[in-house]
Amino acid sequence: MRICRFNDNRLGLVEGEQVRDVTAALNVLPSYRYPLPQFDPLVAHLPEVMHQIALLAPTAQALPLSQITLLSPIANPGKIVAAPVNYINHLNEAREQAEIHHNNRVAAIQEVGLFLKANSALVGPSAGVELKHPNRRNDHEAELVVVIGKAGRDIPRSRALEYVAGYAVGLDMTTRGPEERSLRKSIDSYAVMGPWLVTADEVPDPSNIAFRLTVNGEPRQQANTCDLIIDVPGLIAFASSFYTLHPGDLLFTGTPEGVGPVVPGDQIDCSFDGIGAITVKVRAAVETEMRDKL
Ligand code: MN
Numbered sequence: 001m002r003i004c005r006f007n008d009n010r011l012g013l014v015e016g017e018q019v020r021d022v023t024a025a026l027n028v029l030p031s032y033r034y035p036l037p038q039f040d041p042l043v044a045h046l047p048e049v050m051h052q053i054a055l056l057a058p059t060a061q062a063l064p065l066s067q068i069t070l071l072s073p074i075a076n077p078g079k080i081v082a083a084p085v086n087y088i089n090h091l092n093e094a095r096e097q098a099e100i101h102h103n104n105r106v107a108a109i110q111e112v113g114l115f116l117k118a119n120s121a122l123v124g125p126s127a128g129v130e131l132k133h134p135n136r137r138n139d140h141e142a143e144l145v146v147v148i149g150k151a152g153r154d155i156p157r158s159r160a161l162e163y164v165a166g167y168a169v170g171l172d173m174t175t176r177g178p179e180e181r182s183l184r185k186s187i188d189s190y191a192v193m194g195p196w197l198v199t200a201d202e203v204p205d206p207s208n209i210a211f212r213l214t215v216n217g218e219p220r221q222q223a224n225t226c227d228l229i230i231d232v233p234g235l236i237a238f239a240s241s242f243y244t245l246h247p248g249d250l251l252f253t254g255t256p257e258g259v260g261p262v263v264p265g266d267q268i269d270c271s272f273d274g275i276g277a278i279t280v281k282v283r284a285a286v287e288t289e290m291r292d293k294l
Contacts, residue, residue: 001050002276003166004196005071005124012068013057014196019068020060025052038078040248043149043165050199070278071124073168073197074147078246080117080191081239082143082172084181085109086229086254093257099137100259102178109229109254114239117172117252118186125194125278129173131264132187134284137176140262141255142213142221142270144206145170145193146232148249155240160233163245166199167206169272171280172252174259188285193250194278203274206232211272215262223256230254 002014011026012019028048029041042049085091086109094106123129131138149165173190174181185191203209206225213221225231230238235251262268264284271277 001053001199001202002196003053003073003199005073005075006068009071009075011053012196013053013060014065017065018062019065020057020062022053022056022060024056025049028052039151039246040074040076040078043074043147043248046149046165046199046247069124069126070195071126072122072193073124074122074193074248074250077119077122077248077250080119080122080250080252081114082117082185082252083109083114083230083235083254084112087223087227087256088229089227089257090255090259091229093259100176102176104178114235114242115181115185117182117191121186121188121191123189123192125192125280127189128281128283129171129192129262129268130189130283130285131262132285133175134264137261139174139176139259140213140215140220140268141172141174141259142211143170143172143252143255144209144211144225144232144272146206146236146251146253147197148236148245148251149200149247151244151246153240153244155236155245157233157237160236161200161206163236164200164206164232165247166197167203167275168193168197169195169211169270169275169278170252171268171270171278172255191252192278192280195276198275209272209274211270213258213268213270215260215266215268217269220260221256221258223258225253227256228253
């Protein structure tokens with residue numbers, strides 16, 4: 001299934017060029033009282049939701065995909081885990097280009113490990129990316145996003161794919177500079193995810209997905225997840241050897257070579273075979289009163 005969240009928090013089933021409004025499927029979710037769970041309720045109950053979607057879809061209202069606003073398909077991830085320098089050619093370009101490494105030593109992923117992006121950075125493709133520091137270099141990073149489906153710690157590599165709910169297209173937007181990754185990559189709107197969740201049953205092998213990214217139609221990144229240094233099962237095993245993964249946790253798997261800057265007015269297009277395509281517009285952030293006070 002291809003499940004999207006759209007317009008005013010509607011739930012959609014994507015079928016070709018149309019989307020069925022199956023929002024009523026969310027009625028199977030339990031209601032929670034404070035404190036809220038540390039997982040995404042929809043993903044935690046995905047089998048029941050999918051069952052309801054299948055029942056509702058034949059008679060659900062259909063809308064053209066071209067006319068809806070796409071939100072991040074996962075609304076409440078407990079955490080956003082991300083893999084740095086996870087393609088060998090990107091490791092090489094990062095080591096060669098001062099504008100990327102900023103005199104930080106670029107270590108291999110086995111050494112540097114994983115990092116976290118703030119949940120508040122997460123947006124869907126229709127929201128666009130808002131450059132907070134447009135005078136600095138802001139790069140696109142096309143990445144396969146894995147959505148964790150069930151809780152697990154110390155998940156063995158051999159069973160890792162059992163813990164996947166599905167996949168999506170992601171942009172790990174990045175302000176270049178000397179600060180920690182988690183700061184530079186956590187700006188509002190710097191974690192783009194979409195266009196929908198493709199459930200794991202439709203993606204037999206996450207280690208063989210071709211993808212590409214263009215800016216204003218100009219090719220920038222083109223690669224295949226078969227070139228990941230640590231593949232999807234390996235990343236799940238690695239992450240869960242440090243912390244428990246929960247339903248709805250997101251895993252940005254790393255970007256290949258070809259990262260480059262975007263500026264206000266640019267349009268990013270990114271597509272992953274068998275998953276989908278996102279179009280993301282780039283704008284400058286409006287200066288805020290708070291910023292003036294800093
Ligand atoms: Mn990245």
